[in-house]
Amino acid sequence: MFDREYSFRGKHSEMVIKLTGEFTLTSEDGTNVKKHSLFKRNFDVYLLAPIVGFLYNRKADIDTTPQGGSTKIWADIQMNNSDDLNFNYKLIMLLDKENEPDPEKRIDKAFRGIKNEADEQLYNSYVLGGVEVLYENLIDKSSDYIANLYDFLETFENRYNTDVNVDDVLKMARKLSY
Template identity: 25%
Template sequence: MFEGDYTINGVHATYIKYLKDEVKAFERYIDVYMTGATMGVLHNRRAKQGGSTDRARIYADAFNTEHVKCNELFKLVILNDTSKLWSDEERINICFKYRDKMDDKAVPPIAEYEIKIMKEALDLFNEYAMGGIELLYENFSSSSTVSVDDTVDYAYKAMFDQHIFIESRQAGVDVEQLLRPEY
């Protein structure tokens, strides 16, 4: 997973190009993709690709560089999503046990079921990424001229809003208890 090139088609490709090339809010397409996945899951926003013939490609070398981050984001999305009827055990297996490619030499052997579920999980991850990309585009394109100062102001506002959002979701959660070692 996250090993080969990934092509984004349609309006989402246009949005990625806008966010990277015109607004210059991100340095690479993969940065938009990872941020989109994060924003999508935080705001429970999903979308499917399509709508135009535009294309943007995230190359395998970018995924190699950000492999660990992409895998952690994948786990975060799968463990937080409630739209699929997967049990908690199934979600844990998707994140930590199942493999996404056939390998005749794998021990234990890889089942077709694993590959099918992993494809479904990756599709779900990509839907959240596309939903988050839409959200980023909507926020950055709200004014016709975006200066560097406006971009910084928006980024600060978005981070502050996320801080408030996370604090509101943690109401009643003892963070010390969550972060305490189990040994």
């Protein structure tokens, strides 16, 4: 599954391009300008998106419209990172009770290598749904991407009650504020 090139198409391509695009931050006195990006590569979005899509119960279909073009993740990047990608795939197959209520079948999908096209399409729908969630929360809200990131992390922390130290995130955001 992760041994070939992957393409984001249509609106998802546009979203990934914006998620990986550079933005500038200027110091308050206007003398220091730095370029940053929320994600360095398309692959970084692809690695996080299925988990976000699953956690937010967000799925999306492939956009086949001609607008938006496509953006790719090369096959060698997929293959070199197949352990991480397979971990995400197995985790989702194991936890997805909505699409497979039988725990034995979920275990088969996750650990016994029983894959089928429907499961791969389900995984991809979580990828695309996750791209949409990331885009809506990090880019689409406002042009203050650092504030968007902070808000998203805070919402995520509240939603899943994880142990994210807000003070550490604020310190990091302040370091990037120029």
